[in-house]
Amino acid sequence: MLGTDFRLGSPVWLDLGSPDTTSAVGFYGSVFGWTFTDLGPDAGGYGFFQVDGKTVAALGPLTEEGAGSAWMIHFRADDIQATVSAVRSGGGKIRMEPMDVMGEGWLAQATDPQGAEFAIWQPGKTAGLGRVSEENTLVWAELHAPDPAAAITFYNGVFGWRSQDMETPGMTYRVLSLKDGDQQQTSFGGIAPMGDGAGGGVEKPRWVPYFNVADVDAVVSAASRNGGSVLMPAADVPDVGRIAWVADPSGAVFALLKPDPQM
Secondary structure, three states: OOOOOOOOOOEEEEEEEEOOHHHHHHHHHHHHOOEEEEOOHHHOOOEEEEEOOEEEEEEEEOOOOOOOOEEEEEEEOOOHHHHHHHHHHOOOEEEEEEEEOOOOEEEEEEEOOOOOEEEEEEEOOOOOOOOOOOOOOEEEEEEEEOOHHHHHHHHHHHHOOEEEEEEEOOEEEEEEEOOOOOOOOOEEEEEEEOOOOHHHHOOOOEEEEEEEOOOHHHHHHHHHHOOOEEEEEEEEEOOOEEEEEEEOOOOOEEEEEEEOOOO
């Protein structure tokens, strides 16, 4: 599971690009109980979602032409220029060249060879999120790709990730872990083949954040009441937990997980 001992390749940051940030603040406040701290005009409308004063995600207006509302997962780089080079060498694209974010760190935006978008973060003053794997915080990062084996090859070349196959009903799920250390202890996400399951069969290659919740069904209901849509109803997955897929009112996709106690 995720922790805040961030290392090379760790998911370190998560933000939402939205066409209506005011509505997004209301929706996620109602669904997860998050508060929002606006960083002011100099930050261009960007701000932090927080729980008990700790940042659990961030929010800002859409900045790329033609972009739709979506969650963006950021992965840690120790040398962002070298990481950007590895993305290009592996067949990926850099949508935004590395930039210094006011001394907080260096940021780049990328797209993998199959079309899934992600971000790269080299820490400065900000190492990453203040809370993960707790209730109503990021707990898992999942990639849906047409060719999981090719995706593993690409991300291994970029971040050194390892993978381990896990057989689940109807598919092979690839569990991802960091480059060094115990493979199970450093697992943080997985790769699933695109299909007719999660996302209601309307998938495209993408990274999806999973949030840890105490009651998946209650959160699904709260999302529906506040204008969200249910893409995959709550269901139990053996040895994983209870999960569901949801989209917020602007169409940004995320997932919910109540982990199996043995995870």
